Each structure stands twice: as structure tokens, then as C-alpha cells.
Amino acid sequence: MHLIPQSWSHLHMLVSVFPSVGLVFILGLYVTALIVDNKVMKLSCLALFAALAVLAVPTYVSGDHSMTVLSQNPKISQDAMSVHLGWGVVSLALLVVTGVAALITLWRGWGVKHVSENALHLVLGLAIVTLGLMVIVDELGFDISHHELQLDAATQKTSQIWSHVHMILNHFPTVGLVFALCFYLIALVADNVVMKRTSLVLFVICAILGIPTYVTGNASMWALTDPEIPGISKAVINAHRDMALVTLFGLAFTGVTAWIELWRYRHLGRFSNRSLYLVLTFAIITLGVMAETRHRGGQINHPEIRVATDILPSDPTAGWSANIELLINNVLWFVPWQTVHFFGFSLIFGTALVVSLRVLGFWKSVPFSAVHRLLPLGVFGVVMNVFSGMLILQADSFRYLNEITFVPKIAFITIGAIAVLYFSVAERLWTVKAGEDAPMSAKWVAALVLISWAGVIMGGRLLPYV
Amino acid sequence: MEIFLAVVVLAACVLGIVFGATYYLNRVVDENGRKP
Numbered sequence: 001m002h003l004i005p006q007s008w009s010h011l012h013m014l015v016s017v018f019p020s021v022g023l024v025f026i027l028g029l030y031v032t033a034l035i036v037d038n039k040v041m042k043l044s045c046l047a048l049f050a051a052l053a054v055l056a057v058p059t060y061v062s063g064d065h066s067m068t069v070l071s072q073n074p075k076i077s078q079d080a081m082s083v084h085l086g087w088g089v090v091s092l093a094l095l096v097v098t099g100v101a102a103l104i105t106l107w108r109g110w111g112v113k114h115v116s117e118n119a120l121h122l123v124l125g126l127a128i129v130t131l132g133l134m135v136i137v138d139e140l141g142f143d144i145s146h147h148e149l150q151l152d153a154a155t156q157k158t159s160q161i162w163s164h165v166h167m168i169l170n171h172f173p174t175v176g177l178v179f180a181l182c183f184y185l186i187a188l189v190a191d192n193v194v195m196k197r198t199s200l201v202l203f204v205i206c207a208i209l210g211i212p213t214y215v216t217g218n219a220s221m222w223a224l225t226d227p228e229i230p231g232i233s234k235a236v237i238n239a240h241r242d243m244a245l246v247t248l249f250g251l252a253f254t255g256v257t258a259w260i261e262l263w264r265y266r267h268l269g270r271f272s273n274r275s276l277y278l279v280l281t282f283a284i285i286t287l288g289v290m291a292e293t294r295h296r297g298g299q300i301n302h303p304e305i306r307v308a309t310d311i312l313p314s315d316p317t318a319g320w321s322a323n324i325e326l327l328i329n330n331v332l333w334f335v336p337w338q339t340v341h342f343f344g345f346s347l348i349f350g351t352a353l354v355v356s357l358r359v360l361g362f363w364k365s366v367p368f369s370a371v372h373r374l375l376p377l378g379v380f381g382v383v384m385n386v387f388s389g390m391l392i393l394q395a396d397s398f399r400y401l402n403e404i405t406f407v408p409k410i411a412f413i414t415i416g417a418i419a420v421l422y423f424s425v426a427e428r429l430w431t432v433k434a435g436e437d438a439p440m441s442a443k444w445v446a447a448l449v450l451i452s453w454a455g456v457i458m459g460g461r462l463l464p465y466v
Numbered sequence: 467m468e469i470f471l472a473v474v475v476l477a478a479c480v481l482g483i484v485f486g487a488t489y490y491l492n493r494v495v496d497e498n499g500r501k502p
Binding site: 263264333337339376377384 | 468469472473475476477480481483484485487488491492494495498
């Protein structure tokens with residue numbers, strides 16, 4: 001497998017996702033910087049906007065050359081490419097304008113005490129409009145080579161919506177990790193506490209997004225192989241799945257160590273350098289594994305990026321995933337892991353219930369910091385259940401993924417896990433002492449946490465029956 | 467009998483790690499923690 005692009009199409013696929021997905025993450029960081037009014041963070045985001053704008057050049061050049069090559073392919077629609085190009089040029093032009101505005105704001109803000117609010121808001125507005133255009137461009141880009149998305153839904157046993165969602169979702173933990181790493185490195189060099197905490201939050205979010213990405217990937221496998229689609233090989237998908245499983249574990253290690261550091265910071269008021277570098281190590285290793293996973297994913301449905309030296313797998317029964325499927329179907333493996341899964345639910349819901357009820361107004365004699373200490377139990381419960389849940393899913397993934405309550409279950413896991421992060425980053429909530437009421441915003445989050453995890457349990461329990 | 471043993475051993479190992487890690491983290495806070 002070659003990771004370094006050897007064709008314009010390959011380079012275009014690789015580089016074109018960075019401006020759009022990168023904008024989502026940098027916008028998130030930028031809005032955080034504006035809210036907490038952290039100057040170093042604002043300037044770092046402006047620099048990142050400018051860096052994104054530079055990517056407009058390779059994105060355009062690689063796209064233009066790809067068009068020349070792909071125009072000789074009868075399976076590719078010229079109209080689809082022309083529409084993608086038109087919208088793409090407009091969005092890239094706006095990205096460059098955003099980058100230039102960011103660079104000017106950065107230059108004017110460097111060395112002065114306050115950066116101009118108007119200039120900061122102008123960059124924000126430009127970035128939001130650019131992101132909106134990029135969403136359209138990305139969708140039009142998918143239409144060019146992903147013909148499976150246009151298949152008649154009546155002929156499909158598993159909806160192609162899964163494939164569509166997987167194509168969108170997989171870029172968030174992957175590209176997101178690149179930006180989180182860049183931001184984290186700046187934070188470590190600048191020794192900025194807010195930026196360190198924000199980067200750790202980003203690592204946790206990337207890890208959480210790894211769960212729906214892996215699940216939608218499993219569903220896409222069924223959508224692409226049953227019924228079979230010419231040109232798509234189950235063996236190539238399995239090679240991608242194997243690496244995706246390693247990536248999921250890498251993300252889990254990165255996310256959990258990052259979350260522990262956020263949790264410890266709340267109580268200790270300082271970071272442990274050893275832990276911070278441990279997070280960095282996990283993130284770099286995960287990024288390496290992820291690059292290979294993404295490459296194997298691209299091989300599934302993009303024959304244009306394959307080169308003569310590529311030897312693609314041909315045995316659909318080879319690899320870890322196929323063997324895990326066989327193993328977990330043995331009752332001696334399935335039942336113990338299912339038991340662990342139920343213990344995990346108990347830990348998650350028990351912890352979420354106690355912490356959320358305190359925030360909602362129960363047990364006011366207990367300060368929030370006291371119930372906050374219980375959170376690791378719930379977070380480790382989530383890790384237990386991601387691991388056991390992924391194993392259980394492999395036992396009969398076609399059936400689970402096509403059950404009506406599976407989608408809400410996964411959506412609630414994602415929402416509930418991200419919402420729990422709030423308990424470890426909210427400043428006002430942390431200062432709620434014994435006898436004091438929590439802020440209203442925290443109560444809404446607590447309600448969301450409870451509803452989400454109750455939804456996860458109900459969604460899971462209803463799987464065999466609805 | 468095999469399943470019973472497998473359930474007990476796996477659950478004990480996983481829960482042991484989880485509770486052990488939670489205990490360790492909270493001990494660190496007990497020893498070095500600050501009041502909010």
C-alpha cells in the first residue's frame with residue numbers, strides 16, 4: 001500500500017478534505033477563543049485559517065489535473081465534474097479571501113494588546129460562509145465517483161445512507177486529529193493552559209466520533225457487498241476494517257488519556273507534563289495507523305488511485321475482523337462479553353444519574369466537585385462498552401445495523417459522551433459549592449446526559465424486539 | 467460451567483481494572499488535590 005499520492009486524483013482526495021473538515025474544527029476553536037477571550041488562541045486560529053487558505057492551491061491544481069484524467073473515463077459524468085468544479089472554484093476563492101483576512105488581522109494584532117473585534121468577526125463570518133459552500137462542493141464531489149449512492153433504495157438490503165454518512169463522518173476523527181495535534185503542539189510550545197485544555201477536548205471529541213464512524217463503516221460494508229456491487233471487494237473492505245479496529249483502539253487510548261488529564265486538571269489545578277506527552281504519543285501513533293486506515297478505505301471504491309505495484313487482498317476470510325466474527329459467535333466468548341457490556345451500562349448510567357441529579361438540584365449539601373470525582377467510573381464504563389459493544393456487533397452486524405433502534409442508540413452514545421465533557425470543562429459549574437444551585441445551562445446539559453444514556457439503554461434493549 | 471467461569475473471570479478482570487484505575491485517580495486527588 002502506498003500512502004504517498006502517485007496520481008492527481010489521489011492527491012486531490014487526500015488534500016481536498018482538509019479545507020472543509022479543517023474549517024469545522026478551526027471554527028470551533030475560534031469561537032471558543034472569542035468566548036474565553038484568549039489572545040494566543042485567537043492568533044493561533046488566525047494562523048490556522050491562513051494555513052488552510054494555502055491548501056486551496058494544491059486542492060485546485062490536483063482537482064484540475066484529476067478532471068483531465070477522469071474525463072477519459074466513460075463511467076464518470078462530465079456534468080457532475082463541471083458542477084463540482086464551478087462550486088469548488090467559488091468556495092476556494094472565498095477560502096483564500098478568509099485566509100488573507102485572517103493573515104491581515106494576525107499581522108495587525110501581533111504585538112498590540114487587543115485585536116480588533118470587527119476584524120475578528122469579519123474572519124468568523126467569512127469562514128462560516130466558506131464552510132457552507134464547501135459542504136455543497138463536498139456533496140457534489142461524492143456524486144462524481146460514488147455511484148452506489150444513486151442505487152435504487154428498493155433493491156438494497158442495507159440502506160446506502162450508511163455509506164453516505166460514513167463517507168462524511170470518517171473525515172471528522174481523522175482530519176480532526178490532524179488539527180487537534182497541530183493545535184496541541186502550538187499549545188505545548190506556547191505553554192498556554194486554555195489551548196492545552198481545548199486540544200484535549202478535541203482529542204476526546206475525535207475519539208467519541210470514532211464510534212459512529214466505525215459503526216457506519218460496518219453498515220457500509222453490508223450496503224456495498226450484499227447485494228454485490230461490481231468492482232467492490234469484500235477482501236479489500238476487510239483489510240480496511242482491520243486497520244479501522246486498530247484506529248478505534250488508538251483513538252480510545254488517546255481520548256481516555258486526554259479526558260483523564262482534563263479531569264485531573266479540575267482537581268489539581270495543573271497539568272502533569274508526563275501525561276500531556278503520553279497523550280501526544282498516543283495521538284501521533286493513532287494518526288499513523290489512521291493514515292493507513294484511510295488509505296485502505298480509499299482503495300475500496302476508487303480504482304483511479306490504485307497503481308500497478310498495489311497488491312490488493314483477495315481472500316474475504318482473511319484478517320482479524322473475519323476471525324473476530326467467527327470467534328464472537330461462539331457462546332463462550334459472546335456471553336462473557338455481553339455480561340461485561342451490562343456491567344458497563346450500570347457504571348455509565350449510575351455515574352451519569354448521580355452527577356446529573358446533583359446538577360439538577362438533588363443533594364445540594366454535596367458540592368459539585370465531590371460528585372465530579374465519580375466521573376472516571378462512568379468514563380471507564382464507556383470504554384468497557386465501546387470495546388465489548390464492537391465485539392458483540394461483529395457477532396451479527398447485518399441484523400443489528402438494520403434494526404430500527406440501532407441508529408438512535410449510536411446517536412445517543414455520541415451525544416451523551418460529548419455532553420459529559422461539559423462537566424469537566426464548565427467553569428461556573430465547578431465552583432458550585434455545598435448548598436448552591438447549579439447554573440441553568442448546566443441543568444440543561446445534565447438533562448441531555450440523562451436522556452441520552454437512558455436512550456442508549458432503551459435503544460440497545462429493544463434491538464431484538466422491534 | 468465453562469461459561470460461568472468465563473463470565474466470572476472476564477467480569478472480575480475488567481471491573482478490577484476499572485475500579486483500580488478509578489481508585490488510583492482519586493487517590494492522586496486526595497494526596498494532591500485543591501479545594502474548588
